[in-house]
Amino acid sequence: MLIDSAKIYVKAGDGGNGAITWHREKYVSAGGPDGGDGGKGGNIIFVGDNGKSTLLDFRYQNKYIAESGGKGDGNKRRGKSGDDLTIVVPCGTIIKDTDTDKVLVDITEPGQEFVALLGGKGGKGNSHFATPSRQAPNFAENGRPGEEANLVLELKLIAEVGLVGFPSVGKSTILSMVSSAKPKIAEYHFTTLEPNLGMVQIGMDQDFILADIPGLIEGAHDGLGLGINFLKHIERTKFIIHVLDVAGVEGRDPIKDFDIINNELAAFNPFLADKQQVVAANKMDLTGAEENFERVKVELESRGYDVFPISAVTGEGLKELMYYTYSKVVAIPDVVFTAPIDNDMVIYTMNDREKPFTVTKVEDAYVITGKWMLKLFGTINLSDSESLQYFQRVMKSKGVIDSLIAKGCTDGDTVRIADFEFDFVE
Numbered sequence: 001m002l003i004d005s006a007k008i009y010v011k012a013g014d015g016g017n018g019a020i021t022w023h024r025e026k027y028v029s030a031g032g033p034d035g036g037d038g039g040k041g042g043n044i045i046f047v048g049d050n051g052k053s054t055l056l057d058f059r060y061q062n063k064y065i066a067e068s069g070g071k072g073d074g075n076k077r078r079g080k081s082g083d084d085l086t087i088v089v090p091c092g093t094i095i096k097d098t099d100t101d102k103v104l105v106d107i108t109e110p111g112q113e114f115v116a117l118l119g120g121k122g123g124k125g126n127s128h129f130a131t132p133s134r135q136a137p138n139f140a141e142n143g144r145p146g147e148e149a150n151l152v153l154e155l156k157l158i159a160e161v162g163l164v165g166f167p168s169v170g171k172s173t174i175l176s177m178v179s180s181a182k183p184k185i186a187e188y189h190f191t192t193l194e195p196n197l198g199m200v201q202i203g204m205d206q207d208f209i210l211a212d213i214p215g216l217i218e219g220a221h222d223g224l225g226l227g228i229n230f231l232k233h234i235e236r237t238k239f240i241i242h243v244l245d246v247a248g249v250e251g252r253d254p255i256k257d258f259d260i261i262n263n264e265l266a267a268f269n270p271f272l273a274d275k276q277q278v279v280a281a282n283k284m285d286l287t288g289a290e291e292n293f294e295r296v297k298v299e300l301e302s303r304g305y306d307v308f309p310i311s312a313v314t315g316e317g318l319k320e321l322m323y324y325t326y327s328k329v330v331a332i333p334d335v336v337f338t339a340p341i342d343n344d345m346v347i348y349t350m351n352d353r354e355k356p357f358t359v360t361k362v363e364d365a366y367v368i369t370g371k372w373m374l375k376l377f378g379t380i381n382l383s384d385s386e387s388l389q390y391f392q393r394v395m396k397s398k399g400v401i402d403s404l405i406a407k408g409c410t411d412g413d414t415v416r417i418a419d420f421e422f423d424f425v426e
Contacts, residue, residue, distance in 0.1 A: 004054075004055060004154065004155045004156070005055065005152065005153065005154050005155070006055040006058035006059060006062070006152070006153045007062065007098065007150065007151070007152055007153075008058055008062045008063070008064060008150070008151050008153065009062060009063045009064070009148070009149075009150050009151075010044045010063075010064045010065075010087070010116065010117060010148065010149055010150075010151055011044070011064070011065045011066065011117070011146055011147070011148035011149075012041055012042060012043055012044050012066045012085075012117040012118055012119040012120065012146030012147045012148070013040075013041025013042035013043075013065070013066040013067045013068040013069060013082035013083075013085075013119040013120065013146045014041045014068040014069065014082075014119075014120045014143050014144070014145045014146050015038050015039070015040055015041050015068070015069045015119065015120035015121045015122040015123060015143025015144045015145075015146070016037075016038025016039040016040075016041075016068065016069035016070045016071045016072065016079035016080075016082075016122045016123065016143045017038045017071050017072065017079075017122075017123045017140065017141070017142045017143050018035055018036070018037050018038050018071075018072045018122065018123035018124045018125035018126065018128075018140030018141045018142070018143075019035035019036050019037075019038075019071060019072035019073050019074060019077075019079075019125045019126070019140060020033075020035050020125070020126045020138060020139065020140045021033070021034055021035045021036075021073070021074035021075075021125070021126070022034065022074075022136075023074075023075070024074075032127075032130060032135065032136070033125075033126040033127045033129070033130050033136065033137055034074055034075050034076050034125075034127050035072055035073075035074065035076070035125030035126040035127050035140050036072035036073050036074070036075070036076045036077040036078050036079065036125045036127070037072045037078045037079065037122045037123065037124050037125050037128075038069050038070065038071055038072045038078075038079045038122030038123045038125075038141075038142075038143040039069030039070045039071075039072075039078060039079035039080045039081040039082060039122050039143075040069050040081045040082065040119050040120070040121060040122050041066060041067070041068050041069045041081075041082045041119025041120040041121075041122075041143070041144075041145075041146040042066030042067045042068075042069075042081070042082035042083045042084045042085055042119045042146075043066060043084045043085070043115050043116075043117060043118055043119050044064065044066055044084075044085055044087065044115070044116045044117040044147075045084050045085065045086045045087065045113055045114065045115050045116065046086075046087050046088075046089055046093075046095060046105070046107060046113070046114045046116055047086055047087070047088055047089070047107075047111065047112065047113045047114075048088075048089060048090070048091040048093070048107040048108065048109055048110050048111060048112040049088045049089070049090065049091065049110060050090075050091050050110040052088060052089065052090040053090055053197070054090065054155065055089070055090070055093070055153055055155050058153060064085055064087055065085070066082060066083070066084060066085035066117075066119060066146060067082035067083045067085070068082050068119075068120075068143070068146070069081050069082045069119070069120070069122050069143055070082075072122070072123070072125040072140070076125065076127055078122070079122060081119075081122075082119055084119075089107055089153060089155075090107075090155055091107060091108055091109060091110055091112075092107070092108065092155055092156050092236065093106075093107045093153055093154065093155050093156075094106050094107075094153070094154045094155075094156065095107070095114070095116065095151055095152070095153055095154075096151065096152040096154065097149055097150075097151060097152075098149070098150040098151060098152055099149070099150065104116060104151070116149070116151070117146065117147040117148065117149060118146070118147055119146045119147075120143050120144035120145050120146040120147075120375070121143070121144045122143050122144075123140060123141030123142045123143045123144070123379050124140060124141045125140050125141075126138065126139060126140045129386070129390065134386065137386055138384060138386060139381050139384040139386045139387035139390070140381070141379040141380075142378055142379045142380070142381070143379070144375045144376075144378060144379060145374075145375060145378055156235060156236050159197055159209045159210060159211035159236065159237055160208045160209050160210075160237060160238045160239065160329050161200075161208055161209070161210045161211070161237055161238065161239045161240070161241060161325055161329060162210075162211045162213045162234045162237040162239075162240050162241070163175065163210065163211065163212045163213060163240075163241050163243055164213050164234060164240055164241070164242055164243070164261055164265070165242060165243035165244060165245075165257070165261060166245070166252070166257050166260075166261065168245070168249075168250070169243045169244060169245045169257075169282055169283075170243055170245070170282040170283060170312040170313075171212045171213070171243050172196070172212050173312035173313065174212075174241075174243065174280070174282070174310075174312045174318065175196060175198045175210060175212040176198075177312055177315055177318055178198070178200050178210065178318055178322055179198025179199055179200050179201075179210060180198060180199065196211070196212045197209055197210070197211050197212075198210050198211075198212070200322055200325075200326070202322060202323060202326045206326060207326075208325070208326055208329045210241075211237065213234055234265065234272060234275075235269060235271070235272065237275065238275075238276075238328075238329055238332045238333075239275065239276050239277070239278075239325060239328045239329055239332060240275050240276070240277040240278075241277070241278055241280050241321070241325060242258060242261065242262075242277045242278070242279050242280065242305075243280045243282050244257060244258060244279060244280065244281055244282060244296065245257070245282060245283055246281040246282060246283055246284065246289050246292050246293050246296055246309070247283040247284075247286035247287070247288055247289040247292065248288065248292055249283065249286065254281070254292060254296050255295070255296060255299055255300070258279070258296075258300065276328060276332065277305060278305065278306050278307075278308065278321070278324060278325065278328070279296070279300050279305050279306065279307040279308065280308055280310050280321055281293050281296055281297070281307055281308065281309050281310065282310055282311065282312055283311065283312075283313075284309045284310060284311045284316060284317070285311040285313060285314050285316065293309055297309075306324070308320060308321045308324065356370055356371075356372035356373065356398070357369065357370035357372055357373040357398075357400055357403070358370050359400070359403045359404055359406075359407050359409075360407075361407060361408070362416075364414060365413075365414040365415065365416045365421065366404055366407060366409045366413060366414065366415045366416070366424070367415075367416045367417075368400065368404075368415065368416070368417045373400070373417060374417075374418060376391070376394060377391075377417050377418060377420070382420065401426070404424060405426065409424050410424070410426070411423075411424060411425055411426055412424065
């Protein structure tokens with residue numbers, strides 16, 4: 001079973017809270033503040049693994065939360081940092097942010113790591129807030145929350161060669177004859193509901209991975225049939241074996257079929273139209289195939305394609321076709337995959353999402369929103385006046401106060417952050 005798409009929720013660990021403690025030692029009657037910082041929360045890290053071939057695991061577990069940092073302690077001892085959470089995905093996995101549909105990373109190599117979300121910073125202990133005028137600060141920072149996101153994982157097979165063609169032209173049979181793969185084979189449309197992979201062994205240390213891409217139909221690029229689910233798996237291949245029913249068993253014209261499939265590939269992603277192809281004229285063992293083959297050979301060779309007569313059932317011509325295919329695989333450079341051509345698609349980080357804060361007027365209140373603002377607000381002890389004074393200084397230094405004034409906020413107006421409201425004082 002090939003699970004090629006999954007939605008998951010991921011959250012990096014929260015930072016630990018800073019400590020409020022005082023130095024205590026024999027013969028020292030009034031030791032100063034010595035609260036240590038909280039530990040950093042664990043990151044969310046994705047890593048590629050060739051040993052995995054599906055996203056099935058993510059169907060049963062779709063929530064991943066890294067360990068939070070420990071609390072600070074006395075004597076300026078820092079809390080333990082939370083362990084990173086490593087999520088293993090198959091090579092060929094693209095990770096997108098659900099909110100923006102932007103690509104975060106394309107995991108293509110085994111061992112490739114991507115730090116998707118950063119753990120929250122530990123809060124500062126009260127030892128950081130001592131000043132000549134405030135020698136006994138009775139507050140500390142809370143740890144900052146870790147980043148969180150809803151992500152989409154999409155798996156695109158990394159096969160060097162793809163078998164394409166209409167349903168029932170014999171792709172699954174070819175795969176079963178030239179590799180150890182055992183796909184389901186039957187004489188009805190869409191018997192293959194997921195791509196199958198097989199290793200084709202040519203000689204010692206000479207092999208390639210062959211993917212049976214399920215049957216395509218006209219209109220596949222618009223989602224007809226199971227079109228887009230199938231088309232996206234062809235993007236990573238180096239080379240295409242285009243399988244035709246040269247006997248015309250279902251009354252279709254093999255040359256017309258050839259043009260329809262290639263049009264679908266180009267319509268889905270113009271990059272696919274440039275991939276090299278060889279034509280496998282299948283079902284040569286059936287009546288009428290020989291006459292059709294000559295017509296197909298003349299027409300497609302005139303367009304620059306090599307055409308191989310084969311019979312997937314008897315094995316005729318398969319050896320020659322596989323040797324030819326291997327020679328192409330070793331000659332063609334590796335595919336550098338960038339997803340379907342999209343001038344707006346860029347690799348970006350989660351921090352690109354929004355501004356640090358935004359001020360808006362909602363009815364009779366000025367509302368401050370933004371990820372940075374919520375993180376800062378979460379570090380404040382609202383029951384401690386010194387902590388609130390520290391918060392106000394940060395608001396002023398970061399331009400929040402100026403933004404409120406620019407929006408028309410004056411003394412006595414209501415300012416709201418999350419569920420907390422306070423009166424503005426310039």
